[in-house]
Amino acid sequence: MKEIYIETAKEGLQRQGYKLTGPRLAIIRYLAGEKGHPDIRQIFTRIRSEHPGIGIATVYRTVDLLLELGFLRAITIKKNQLRYEVNWPGDHHHHLVCKGCGRVIEFGSCNFQLISKEIEKVTRFRIEEHILEAYGLCHDCLPGKQHYSTEKM
Numbered sequence: 001m002k003e004i005y006i007e008t009a010k011e012g013l014q015r016q017g018y019k020l021t022g023p024r025l026a027i028i029r030y031l032a033g034e035k036g037h038p039d040i041r042q043i044f045t046r047i048r049s050e051h052p053g054i055g056i057a058t059v060y061r062t063v064d065l066l067l068e069l070g071f072l073r074a075i076t077i078k079k080n081q082l083r084y085e086v087n088w089p090g091d092h093h094h095h096l097v098c099k100g101c102g103r104v105i106e107f108g109s110c111n112f113q114l115i116s117k118e119i120e121k122v123t124r125f126r127i128e129e130h131i132l133e134a135y136g137l138c139h140d141c142l143p144g145k146q147h148y149s150t151e152k153m
């Protein structure tokens with residue numbers, strides 16, 4: 001999966017006329033293997049350890065480019081504060097964002113598809129994708145640590 005993603009992203013860049021520079025490849029490789037949701041600073045720190053000459057502007061531009069080409073997804077933490085993850089084909093999941101510590105938790109169950117057909121019928125609009133992020137407090141940040149079930153969704 002990871003190698004296929006890397007190859008597809010490389011082809012995508014080349015097809016759009018972008019050169020496969022070392023830093024671009026390093027960013028793609030790092031994100032393909034990343035399980036979390038890093039922000040620009042984290043990506044920059046990681047890539048700089050391999051490519052000491054790289055500037056944060058290059059990281060910004062590359063990440064923007066990968067977003068534009070559909071290889072990445074951005075998660076909004078707060079206004080102007082984004083985290084990134086690989087946009088795996090066919091992967092459907094959403095995020096819970098903790099307003100306390102900024103942790104991002106993935107969840108896969110979503111009922112939107114159940115109602116989307118009805119919405120399409122009523123509005124005569126063809127829905128191609130949807131974004132759902134929920135904001136709140138994680139278990140560690142809850143005051144008094146109210147107990148919620150941690151059963152896997």
Ligand SMILES: [Zn+2]
Nearest residue numbers: 098101138141
């Ligand atoms: Zn938290």
Ligand SMILES: [Zn+2]
Nearest residue numbers: 094110112132
């Ligand atoms: Zn969904």
